[in-house]
Structure formats: structure tokens, C-alpha cells
Amino acid sequence: MVANVLLIDDETDFLAVMAERMAARGLRVSTAASARNGLAQAEEGDFDVIVLDLAMPEMDGVEALRRLKEKKPEIEVILLTGHASVKQGIEAMKLGALDLLEKPADMNILAAKIEAIQAKKMMG
Amino acid sequence: MSFQYGAVGEAGLAFFGKVSSVACHELKNILAIINENNGLLEDTVFMAQKSGAIEPERLGRVCEGIAKQIHRADELLRQVSRFAHSVDQFYGAIDLEDCCRLVVFLARRLTAAKKLTVEVEAASGAARLAGGNPFLVENLVWTALLEAMQFCENGGTLRLVPGERNGQPMVAFCGLNRLNEDFCSVSPLAELLSAASASWEIHGSEQRCELIFTGHEG
Numbered sequence: 001m002v003a004n005v006l007l008i009d010d011e012t013d014f015l016a017v018m019a020e021r022m023a024a025r026g027l028r029v030s031t032a033a034s035a036r037n038g039l040a041q042a043e044e045g046d047f048d049v050i051v052l053d054l055a056m057p058e059m060d061g062v063e064a065l066r067r068l069k070e071k072k073p074e075i076e077v078i079l080l081t082g083h084a085s086v087k088q089g090i091e092a093m094k095l096g097a098l099d100l101l102e103k104p105a106d107m108n109i110l111a112a113k114i115e116a117i118q119a120k121k122m123m124g
Numbered sequence: 125m126s127f128q129y130g131a132v133g134e135a136g137l138a139f140f141g142k143v144s145s146v147a148c149h150e151l152k153n154i155l156a157i158i159n160e161n162n163g164l165l166e167d168t169v170f171m172a173q174k175s176g177a178i179e180p181e182r183l184g185r186v187c188e189g190i191a192k193q194i195h196r197a198d199e200l201l202r203q204v205s206r207f208a209h210s211v212d213q214f215y216g217a218i219d220l221e222d223c224c225r226l227v228v229f230l231a232r233r234l235t236a237a238k239k240l241t242v243e244v245e246a247a248s249g250a251a252r253l254a255g256g257n258p259f260l261v262e263n264l265v266w267t268a269l270l271e272a273m274q275f276c277e278n279g280g281t282l283r284l285v286p287g288e289r290n291g292q293p294m295v296a297f298c299g300l301n302r303l304n305e306d307f308c309s310v311s312p313l314a315e316l317l318s319a320a321s322a323s324w325e326i327h328g329s330e331q332r333c334e335l336i337f338t339g340h341e342g
Contacts, residue, residue: 011153013189017160024167055149057237082152083145103152104159 003118008038009053035064054081210258220251220286241281251286275300294336
């Protein structure tokens with residue numbers, strides 16, 4: 001079963017290239033250029049994994065994660081960040097984030113994490 | 125000039141730190157995009173090795189993507205360098221329009237958080253200080269901008285209009301549609317205003333505030 005992934009990042013150029021590379025790895029990818037739009041898509045859609053930027057201008061990733069986990073606790077979230085502090089990382093983990101990767105991230109590592117989530121979901 | 129830095133030391137350091145951290149964040153984002161474009165190239169090479177076919181259209185897009193980010197990084201570094209050098213020029217003539225454009229550029233991420241469009245109009249009159257501390261004036265315009273932003277609705281437009289009033293250089297912050305006549309707080313600006321010999325006037329009915337360099341001739 002193909003993993004359904006939602007990418008949320010305010011950098012639209014980043015989103016476009018990430019989506020293309022993930023699609024080339026067989027993932028089904030949707031994108032959102034703001035936390036607000038991402039949350040709306042997450043509520044309506046059926047996503048297995050959300051890859052969420054931690055630092056966005058309108059609403060940061062930690063707040064988005066909090067709101068997301070309130071409504072859809074079953075969705076796994078991987079955070080991407082340019083400069084995560086230890087405090088932010090701990091807070092994100094407490095809120096239920098599965099992992100936190102620093103930008104620039106290695107696509108193969110990210111894809112492997114998504115595949116592992118999907119495999120675990122299929123076994124469970 | 126050392127007195128000026130002493131008077132606003134904490135605010136000045138906070139300002140410098142904020143600008144630096146925002147610029148670092150943006151550079152990280154730029155590197156991340158270049159990294160993904162590089163990854164896309166690697167993917168393309170991998171596929172070409174397997175199929176023998178090269179997709180010129182995809183390669184063209186990657187080149188465009190990288191060039192765009194290089195241009196973006198170059199502009200960011202040019203402006204941050206200009207800002208950094210304002211600290212080592214203790215005293216000199218200051219063009220308020222240039223100063224406003226620099227500050228608005230450096231504050232883009234903060235104004236974007238409010239989905240605010242910030243425009244700097246071409247200066248009318250002598251919007252120029254014959255002599256002053258560039259870093260102090262940038263700090264003052266930055267703080268005034270953040271103060272003014274509070275009185276703009278999300279998604280609105282804030283206009284900075286450099287000019288002069290009664291022969292004194294000034295910057296008007298226009299479009300503050302949540303400003304009312306009763307508002308009269310100057311606390312975030314007080315120390316900076318004093319150090320720069322300036323005043324902050326609020327015109328609630330006109331939905332504008334004015335930063336006037338009262339101690340300077342235009």
C-alpha cells in the first residue's frame with residue numbers, strides 16, 4: 001500500500017522539489033504552503049504521514065502539531081527544521097511527533113522513515 | 125556615539141540578534157532547496173543510467189531552481205552585509221528612504237507572519253538626516269515598524285512614507301486601520317527616541333503614526 005504523505009512548509013520551491021522527489025520514490029504526495037492550509041487538508045484527507053516544517057511565519061510547527069494531534073492523533077508526524085533548539089525538539093516529541101530531521105535533510109533517510117511508518121501500520 | 129550605544133545597548137543587541145537569526149533561518153531554507161535540487165539531479169542521473177534517457181526539461185527546471193536560490197541568497201547576503209556595516213559607521217548622513225527599504229527587507233519574515241504587505245514610498249522632500257548613527261536609526265525604524273504592525277489588520281497594507289514635517293525629517297507609518305484616538309503608548313520606543321532625538325506622534329483619526337527626527341534638520 002502506497003503511503004499518503006502531506007508536506008507542510010511555507011517555502012513553496014522546497015515543497016515542489018520535495019514532492020517531485022518523493023513521488024519518484026512511489027509516495028503519494030500532497031502539499032500545503034501554510035500550517036492553516038495543511039491542517040485543513042489533514043482534517044479532510046486520509047494521510048498516513050505528515051512532514052511538517054517547524055518554523056513557519058503564520059503558525060509555527062509546534063502549534064500546528066498540537067492542533068493536529070488533537071484532531072487526528074493517529075497521523076504520524078515528522079518535523080523538519082532549519083534550526084531546532086533542544087527545547088523545541090523535546091516539546092515536539094512530547095506532543096507526539098515521531099521524529100525531527102534537520103534541513104537540509106537526506107531524502108533517502110526521510111523516505112525510509114516514511115516507509116517504516118507505513119510498514120508498521122500495515123502490520124498493526 | 126558610544127553614549128548612544130550605551131543608552132540602547134540591550135535593545136540594539138536584541139535587534140542585531142533578531143535580524144541575524146532570521147537571516148540564518150532563511151539561508152538554511154535556501155540551502156535546503158538547493159540540496160533538494162541537487163537530489164533531483166542525482167535522481168535524474170540514476171534514472172538516466174537505467175534507461176539511457178535524459179530529460180532536458182527536468183534538467184532545465186533544476187537549473188532554474190538553483191539559479192533562483194542563488195539570486196535569493198545573494199540579495200539576502202547583500203542586505204545583511206549592508207546592515208552589519210551600519211554598526212561600524214558611527215556617524216554619517218542617513219537617507220531615510222534607503223533606511224526604510226533596508227529595514228522592511230530585513231523584517232520580511234515578521235511582516236509575512238501577519239500576511240502584511242509593507243510598501244516604502246519614494247521620499248517626498250528632504251527625508252535625510254545630515255548626521256546620525258545609522259544603526260540607531262535602523263533600530264528605531266525597526267521598532268517603530270513592529271509597533272505600527274500591531275495596528276494593522278492581518279492581510280492589510282502598511283505604507284512607510286519618508287518625508288519631512290516643518291523642515292524635520294520624518295517617516296509616516298500609514299494604513300494603521302486598528303489605531304484609535306485613545307491609543308498613546310510609546311514605551312517600546314521611548315529609549316530609542318530619546319537617544320536618536322526623535323519623537324513618535326500618533327494620528328488616530330488619520331490611521332497613521334509619524335516618526336519625526338525633531339533634533340535634526342532635513
